[in-house]
Amino acid sequence: MDALSPTVSLTSESPGYVAVQPVAKADRIQTIDVIRGFALLGILMMNIPYFGLSHTATPRFFTAPVDSPDFRTFLTVSVVFEGTMRALFSMLFGAGMLLFMAKKDTQTDGYGMPDYYYRRLFWLILFGMFNAFVLLWPGDILYTYGVCGLFLFPFRNMKPRTYLLIAFFCVAVLGVKGFFKAMETQENREGYLKAIQLEKQKKPLTDELKKAKEGWLAVEKNAKYDKKKEDEINKTMQGDYGTIFKSYLPLNTKFESVKFYQNFIWDAWALMFLGMALFKWGFFSNQLPTRTYVLTLLAGYGIGLSLGWFAFWDGVAWYTNPGKVLDANSFPFQAFYQIRRAASALGHASLLLLIYRSGIVPWLMKALANVGQMAFTNYLMQSIICTLFFYGYGFGYFGKLSYYELYFVVAAVWLFQFIFSALWLRFFRFGPFEWLWRSLTYWKRQPMQG
Template sequence: MEHTDLSPVVATPIISPDSVPLVIHTERIRTIDVIRGFALCGILLMNIVGFGLPVETVFPRLFTQPVDDINFKTFEFLASVCEGTMRALFSMLFGAGVLLFTAKKEDTFSGYTIADFYYRRLLWLILFGLINAYVLLWHGDILFAYGVCGLFLFPFRKLKLGYWLAAAGLCMIISMGKGAMTGLEMKEKRVGYLQAVAAEKQHKKPTAEQQTARIGWLETEQKTRFDPQKQAEIIKKMQSGYGTVFATVMPVASRLQSVEFYDIYFWDVLVMMFLGMALFNWGFFSNQIPTRTYVLTLLLGYGIGLPLGYLAFWDGVAWFHNPGAAIDADGFPFQALYHIRRASTALGHASLLLLLYRSRLVPSLMGGLANVGQLAFTNYLMQSVLCTLFFYGYGLGYYGTMTTHQLLYVVAGVWVIQFIFSAVWLRYFRLGPLEWLWRSLTYWRRQPILRVPA
């Protein structure tokens, strides 16, 4: 494949010294492209369930399948190894990208500073995210979240490594605290429900608080039960025309990008962005630390992250089979260690990739991943286009017709398309089509796109 240079060169972004300083020339850090390409491919592994199956009803069914079924095994692997980890890698690299972008000279050009370009870049990213959610109709878009979270990172760009780690830790504590509060509220609902049931058995009237708790708990239990009628209704709508699909997707996308984003994912994203800034400053992503350190990070990352992912998955199995028994058992909630688990596994993934990169054992694979990563913005939105056209009714209409393991064939097909497209495109162009558009909008000037011979 094209562009398989494996040299561990760390490049510094340089603003062109010519009379039009908005034209940016940047040597790329190949290892970052490799990891980004891997994360992008992995993100589709998780997103494919949302593209092809109704997320409002599918999880009770996925968690309660026979344990020896191939679809259960597939879901077990995805939930234990991939869930949250690929997005964590992507978020870390976004944090690294903040440092790379803001490392450009702070001099003003035509009245603009790097801060102007930075915030303009993020505002355009937010718009692209809204287009992905409300035009391409992918309700699981992450561009909007990254754009909003990125707005808060500029003041942190010049801190030292320890401060970034502290910021990541603080965001993690806030996120885990919110999760703990949710767990306590769930426990209170369960206790109130049991008290109400006990009172009725004794022919006593439950208190108002007990009645409220019982209603809340019954609603929670209802969400853990598979509803075939509701699933059939959603599938019918998603196999319809664009207008019906839009009306079906819009409430889900709006909830994810408003209430759930500000309540959950805002801190989720910031944890990994701050961690990514620290790791980049350390030299982790740019292939600058000793091999033995990568080996140690690989062993610790997988040694901590994979067991926690496995245990959290089986907590989910117990919950969806019998939420009452699960909460009454009062066992340790491994899902509470979500950020530790996904950060550890993500670092394991990255360390493995960097060790393979150094070994030069699979240069074609590394080059292919780097190509996909260099065109990550284009390829991410391409996944939305390809998958919605394959699954939704205004395309081929395969929504709700495939099992979990069959969805992986679609993933493999998209990977092949993106590996080939990225390699061919980069033979002739220095930027992906959407990367070029984004950069041109950021600097409000048409940027060079054709590859110039050395």
């Protein structure tokens, strides 16, 4: 199993036993499918602004009138959901890797579990590159998961507490990186202020002060809305496939190389190891007492949403006047990004598990489980649908919808994926991309029915 589609399952009748082949529908851990389905649909909420709008539009969302539909939608999505869906996906990927690695190392045609494990990840990396460089989606996560998963194998037999310590270490690495970046920005601000003072006195600037001034002016430029730049990007995205490919090639290459090794790998590892710990504790398989899920819900939302609220208004202040924010030396709530997203994600998962346990809306739980069972197909389907809807070689709606209007598109895609997943699973065992992935992993055509 992984964050996209499980291939094995533990059964309550025989603890510790793991099936060698892909599991039957009846043996799946349905709560994991429910959480995965929720995360899959939620990821589109976070991705849709980047499918349909230029990243240069971000400053105008933060500085929009507070009573406007755009601002209210942006506020809600940022505080409640930002980073949390990817966090859930990463946690479930870690849990899924444990399940796959728990398979008996039965040799088949000279290959054992480790061979299939690495072959599976190799194909996932290629699917990620297909998503980024063929479907032209810069926000791909499959490549990141595939590469990060390559390093999980040696950790398969560790205790949950060890996984937790590793997760904290990864967060600490990101924290140190963020601290030095913040210090660099602060130094540029101080250098800029000194440079301005010296220029008023008509005194020459040192090379160090010139560099600091340039650095700070770049920060201010990035925080300021640039309509001309947004219009240029919109025009490019209204072009044909070749034009968009050429535009995104350097960005996608940077995301899957420099950016990946600088930040994405630590981000993914932190949540994967946390997910591995939670899975071994029985969190995702709904094995803990109701009281534990209630407390996790309250603590997760209490911490995550509170930090998210303050971080959002920090963002408003930053995009309004970044110099004023630094000069005020206010508390840096953005520094707690990893903590707040993990806390809110655990709140989301706990709420889902409590609803599932209560049996209040079984139809919704079943619908989410269907989407989750076909998460790999549905994830790539979102890229296909949205690029065709927004990009110039499709319907060309890029840059034509306001922020809040994008979520009508989200609702339409959700409805389609609910219906498609339910209908497909009535006749087939796997989603089409799940079937392809398994067939490539085992280098053998997998049965679609049964």
